[in-house]
């Protein structure tokens with residue numbers, strides 16, 4: 223399937239503009255109906271979606287159901303259950319007489335027409351979860367799936383118009399070139415998931431129209447292992463996280479910084495767990511995800527070849543199928559090629575440092591989306607929270623902070639800004655519009671200081 227033409231995009235843009243202006247998407251009944259239809263769209267097309275995920279990523283059905291599809295359906299049900307609560311007016315505290323007498327309210331109004339730009343690594347979840355939040359907020363929407371997961375893009379282009387209101391939720395396809403035309407138009411919100419380099423292009427384009435933006439980016443998330451960790455369980459969690467989607471997860475462990483006193487035991491355990499997950503060191507199981515495309519395969523291949531570290535596990539790879547084995551590299555210095563950018567793949571560099579060294583290395587790589595600290599010392603946990611900055615933190619496991627339904631998810635600094643998940647997503651697509659009624663007329667008698675001619679006696683000043 224080719225990309226949308228400029229004329230097709232313009233038509234879609236005017237359609238959603240007109241629909242939003244009509245007020246149709248503000249109706250709570252409409253929002254509920256679209257959310258239910260989104261749930262059924264996923265349910266009815268599970269097999270097609272799993273097949274597309276296999277085509278694009280060679281991802282096993284179980285992983286696709288749990289991570290892409292299951293999380294999305296859970297989020298839709300949670301949103302339906304809480305729609306009224308999350309979208310109702312807020313009443314500021316009553317102690318202020320202006321609030322009390324004026325009956326102040328904060329209305330959550332949809333921002334307008336939202337553009338949602340998806341990423342390829344979870345091409346269903348990361349495109350449709352923001353869409354769910356935008357529908358719940360009452361926005362009209364243009365959805366732009368990633369052009370790097372083409373099979374998933376094609377399924378979304380086919381099913382979205384079959385299930386959702388074609389005057390209010392439209393899907394367009396675009397690569398980098400077509401995006402220039404799309405980003406020329408003013409939107410009321412842009413929600414972007416992807417790399418920081420493209421994030422800057424989106425942000426600059428949005429600035430021309432003063433369009434608010436959510437940037438869900440990535441970064442070099444470290445796992446920090448101290449001597450106060452359970453070494454076996456740390457290795458298990460880190461290996462399992464790196465195995466998932468072959469490391470192509472924004473929240474994934476990019477590298478491990480391990481205290482030198484426990485490094486040897488930790489690396490040995492890591493290898494054992496990769497053996498278990500692969501079903502044998504040289505096995506290439508069908509349930510292991512491959513690298514999305516040759517460009518990313520070549521990038522990982524080059525970073526590994528240029529590294530001065532030692533490959534102590536894995537390293538096998540095959541460009542034709544884009545299989546890239548989980549690979550442990552020890553003796554990595556902060557100046558190494560493997561440390562020059564977010565890996566977004568199954569290579570796991572190991573750096574030696576104590577907790578102070580881990581903080582200093584982490585501060586030099588921007589602010590990651592997550593930090594995973596493996597320690598059972600409460601004092602060390604407090605230090606992690608106080609002495610580092612990141613989107614979120616998980617102690618003694620990886621990526622868990624993305625899961626709680628109502629907790630905000632988002633980056634900081636180089637990992638982006640803005641939040642979503644649960645009420646935070648609905649808020650991201652909403653404008654908080656305060657309104658107040660004039661105070662009762664009998665209050666006028668107490669307000670003489672408001673009116674000129676001014677005199678200090680009126681205010682006792």
Ligand code: NAD
Nearest residue numbers: 340341342367368369398401416417420438439440441472
């Ligand atoms: P990407 O930036 O290449 O692409 C993301 C989206 O931007 C795609 O829809 C793509 O079509 C579009 N795009 C590409 N070039 C463009 C351009 N020049 N102008 C306008 N739009 C353009 O990102 P990616 O490779 O798909 O994803 C990998 C990155 O995304 C990693 O850095 C990862 O950490 C991050 N990520 C973040 C999250 C999160 O939730 N924070 C989730 C997944 C991925």
